[in-house]
Amino acid sequence: MKKVLVLVLLVIVGYFLTDTFNLIPFGENRIGNPQDEQTVAGYYLNNTVEKTSVANTVTAIVVNYRGFDTLGEVTVLFLATTGLGSILFRRKEDEEEIERINKPSSSLMQTGSRVLFPLIALLGIYVFIHGHLTPGGGFQGGAIIATGFLLMLISYKNFKAGHTMLNWVESLAGITFVSIGLWGLLTGGTFLENVLPAGELNNLISGGVIPIIYIAVGFKVAAELTGVLDILLNIKPKK
Amino acid sequence: MVISPVHYIAVPLLAAFTIPLLSKYIHKELARIVPGIVLLYSVFVSIVLMMQVSEVGVISEKIAGWSAPWGINLMFTPFSGFLASLMSVVGFLIWLYSYNFKKIEQSQSQKYHILQMMMVTGAIGIVLTGDIFNLFVFMEITAITAYSLTSFYRERDGAEAGFKYLLIGSFASVMILLAVMILYTQLGTLNMAEIAQNAHLIPTPLRATILVLFLVGFGIEAEMFPLNGWAPDAYSQSPGPIGAAFAGIVVKAGVYALIRVIFTLFDIHGAYDFLIYGGLITMIIAETAAVAQTNLKRMLAYSSIGQMGFVLIAFGIGTKTAIIGALFLMFNHAVIKSLLFMSGSYLTYNSLNKKISALAGLGKKLPIVSLLFGLGAFAIVGLPPFSGFWSKLYVLTAAADQNMLLLIMAILAVSIIEIIYYFRVVSTLYYGKQEDEEIKVQKPSINAMVSMLILGATIIVVGVYPDIITHFLNNAADMLLDKASYIQAVLTQNIN
Numbered sequence: 001m002k003k004v005l006v007l008v009l010l011v012i013v014g015y016f017l018t019d020t021f022n023l024i025p026f027g028e029n030r031i032g033n034p035q036d037e038q039t040v041a042g043y044y045l046n047n048t049v050e051k052t053s054v055a056n057t058v059t060a061i062v063v064n065y066r067g068f069d070t071l072g073e074v075t076v077l078f079l080a081t082t083g084l085g086s087i088l089f090r091r092k093e094d095e096e097e098i099e100r101i102n103k104p105s106s107s108l109m110q111t112g113s114r115v116l117f118p119l120i121a122l123l124g125i126y127v128f129i130h131g132h133l134t135p136g137g138g139f140q141g142g143a144i145i146a147t148g149f150l151l152m153l154i155s156y157k158n159f160k161a162g163h164t165m166l167n168w169v170e171s172l173a174g175i176t177f178v179s180i181g182l183w184g185l186l187t188g189g190t191f192l193e194n195v196l197p198a199g200e201l202n203n204l205i206s207g208g209v210i211p212i213i214y215i216a217v218g219f220k221v222a223a224e225l226t227g228v229l230d231i232l233l234n235i236k237p238k239k
Numbered sequence: 240m241v242i243s244p245v246h247y248i249a250v251p252l253l254a255a256f257t258i259p260l261l262s263k264y265i266h267k268e269l270a271r272i273v274p275g276i277v278l279l280y281s282v283f284v285s286i287v288l289m290m291q292v293s294e295v296g297v298i299s300e301k302i303a304g305w306s307a308p309w310g311i312n313l314m315f316t317p318f319s320g321f322l323a324s325l326m327s328v329v330g331f332l333i334w335l336y337s338y339n340f341k342k343i344e345q346s347q348s349q350k351y352h353i354l355q356m357m358m359v360t361g362a363i364g365i366v367l368t369g370d371i372f373n374l375f376v377f378m379e380i381t382a383i384t385a386y387s388l389t390s391f392y393r394e395r396d397g398a399e400a401g402f403k404y405l406l407i408g409s410f411a412s413v414m415i416l417l418a419v420m421i422l423y424t425q426l427g428t429l430n431m432a433e434i435a436q437n438a439h440l441i442p443t444p445l446r447a448t449i450l451v452l453f454l455v456g457f458g459i460e461a462e463m464f465p466l467n468g469w470a471p472d473a474y475s476q477s478p479g480p481i482g483a484a485f486a487g488i489v490v491k492a493g494v495y496a497l498i499r500v501i502f503t504l505f506d507i508h509g510a511y512d513f514l515i516y517g518g519l520i521t522m523i524i525a526e527t528a529a530v531a532q533t534n535l536k537r538m539l540a541y542s543s544i545g546q547m548g549f550v551l552i553a554f555g556i557g558t559k560t561a562i563i564g565a566l567f568l569m570f571n572h573a574v575i576k577s578l579l580f581m582s583g584s585y586l587t588y589n590s591l592n593k594k595i596s597a598l599a600g601l602g603k604k605l606p607i608v609s610l611l612f613g614l615g616a617f618a619i620v621g622l623p624p625f626s627g628f629w630s631k632l633y634v635l636t637a638a639a640d641q642n643m644l645l646l647i648m649a650i651l652a653v654s655i656i657e658i659i660y661y662f663r664v665v666s667t668l669y670y671g672k673q674e675d676e677e678i679k680v681q682k683p684s685i686n687a688m689v690s691m692l693i694l695g696a697t698i699i700v701v702g703v704y705p706d707i708i709t710h711f712l713n714n715a716a717d718m719l720l721d722k723a724s725y726i727q728a729v730l731t732q733n734i735n
Contacts, residue, residue, distance in 0.1 A: 066373075
């Protein structure tokens with residue numbers, strides 16, 4: 001009976017939501033005229049290259065125009081890791097009994113992941129260092145690196161992610177982000193202001209503080225996600 | 240350095256990222272002390288900014304050097320500033336109370352204090368931001384800290400409460416995100432002032448959908464019936480000070496978001512009636528449920544839901560007196576419910592189980608804590624010499640001005656129910672038959688005592704001299720009703 005009720009409710013909600021979404025035509029240009037600087041999207045498209053010297057407009061929006069949101073999202077990730085750590089933490093005396101829940105994997109998997117891990121890490125680093133030039137950025141690069149760690153964690157039972165190192169990376173990356181923000185507040189007048197010279201478009205060193213922030217985000221996301229995976233994989237199995 | 244609203248956010252974030260290193264390499268105690276210093280700094284920022292804002296009207300701050308629709312802005316208005324100050328003060332007192340809280344293990348206190356500090360920061364961010372997506376981000380920060388703090392004791396019930404809250408809270412987040420998305424497809428902007436200016440351009444069916452999605456999403460955070468299934472469990476299973484933080488900080492942020500959407504973004508008339516009906520149902524059901532509770536913390540949780548229903552009613556009436564009343568209620572609820580949770584937490588800690596009947600005779604063993612609990616109970620039902628009286632009076636006066644006689648009757652009837660269950664607890668404390676003489680009483684630590692005494696003193700002082708607070712409330716209510724000047728403040732920022 002309860003399940004039927006839930007189903008009926010879901011159908012009603014679904015009906016009204018699809019009905020609403022049908023009112024928004026699919027694929028229609030909703031920005032309006034991209035040349036029109038009065039709209040937010042038009043302003044971004046017309047001014048980003050000129051004002052910030054960043055080739056990837058999305059990065060400029062994420063890190064500069066709406067950098068405050070990104071700082072918030074990074075914090076959400078940090079708090080998720082902290083919260084997870086507080087719920088799943090283990091006392092010292094239990095620590096000897098910790099066992100990875102996964103079974104030992106085949107030598108094929110182990111050798112393969114050893115070859116792949118440096119490449120994956122390299123790709124991740126490439127993606128976040130070039131975040132302001134090519135598609136991608138801190139979040140994407142960080143997630144790629146974390147998948148590399150996941151591969152190592154599931155193929156080697158005794159692979160340790162190094163908590164001290166993760167803590168350092170996590171904290172330093174976060175401190176870098178906020179400090180750059182405060183630097184902007186002290187010298188430029190507003191928090192997260194781009195105080196460094198913008199440089200030349202399409203150069204690796206361009207866009208002022210944008211690439212620095214995105215690299216910090218990349219390290220932070222990688223450390224954060226690896227930490228989450230490590231905590232989740234280290235659950236003691238039921239005996 | 241000039242004090243500006245962004246200090247509320249930037250300083251705690253810097254501290255949160257630094258604390259793990261500080262506590263590991265410099266001194267362990269720093270993990271507990273630094274959040275307190277940061278929250279004290281927030282209180283200081285509040286005082287400075289509240290003094291400034293009474294002169295200039297609105298403090299609007301750009302982030303990253305981009306003015307309003309292109310970038311994000313923070314708005315410190317008398318309304319949002321009042322709530323931000325309230326949250327920072329309550330946040331600091333909660334830190335003071337939980338500094339060496341017995342039930343939080345040493346090794347875990349670092350995480351506890353980071354999470355508690357960030358909960359306050361997230362809620363202040365919700366109140367200050369002028370951007371609807373930024374509001375969503377801060378809502379996430381507050382929600383994630385709230386989930387993990389709910390199940391902080393890592394007991395079976397705590398895990399269940401936390402998981403329930405996680406599911407319901409994530410649903411709320413999805414609803415809010417969906418609403419923001421549809422809003423963006425229609426107006427192409429995320430700035431709240433611009434949305435408020437152009438909201439009439441959205442076709443009616445879409446506008447209704449957005450409003451309903453917002454109401455569901457923020458209604459969950461604001462404990463509106465029937466969306467409050469998470470609240471009783473979360474309140475009763477979380478550590479005592481976190482119950483106070485839910486009542487004083489998290490729910491306030493939810494109510495703020497709800498009010499901001501209805502009053503500023505979509506000024507639709509039906510929405511005000513919806514607030515009255517929603518609030519009335521919430522209040523009646525929650526207060527009736529509170530009578531049936533045998534667990535003290537659950538009773539306080541239901542009472543808290545009922546109070547939030549009352550706040551929604553007051554906002555729904557929508558006149559200036561009513562809004563002053565609503566803000567006064569929010570202030571009282573933050574102060575009194577925090578005191579009740581803090582003192583109640585020590586009372587249940589010293590009883591055999593969490594039942595109300597087990598509190599018998601604690602009035603003699605813990606005289607000051609029991610006295611403070613009694614003070615809170617008298618204040619929240621609205622007895623005259625305490626601050627709770629004035630807020631109820633404001634709301635009832637506003638309802639009388641609008642000839643809402645049935646509403647007045649309902650509010651008074653519910654007040655009687657409140658008196659019944661609160662006085663039952665107080666009489667158990669003082670006149671209940673003691674069953675077990677052997678319980679060793681755990682006296683509250685000095686810092687917890689100071690924190691509770693400050694709250695108790697506030698209740699009495701504001702009760703005797705309500706004028707100290709009504710001045711701020713008056714400005715805040717003016718600001719909330721004056722949508723045009725809110726939009727104006729953002730638009731003039733564009734020119735600068």
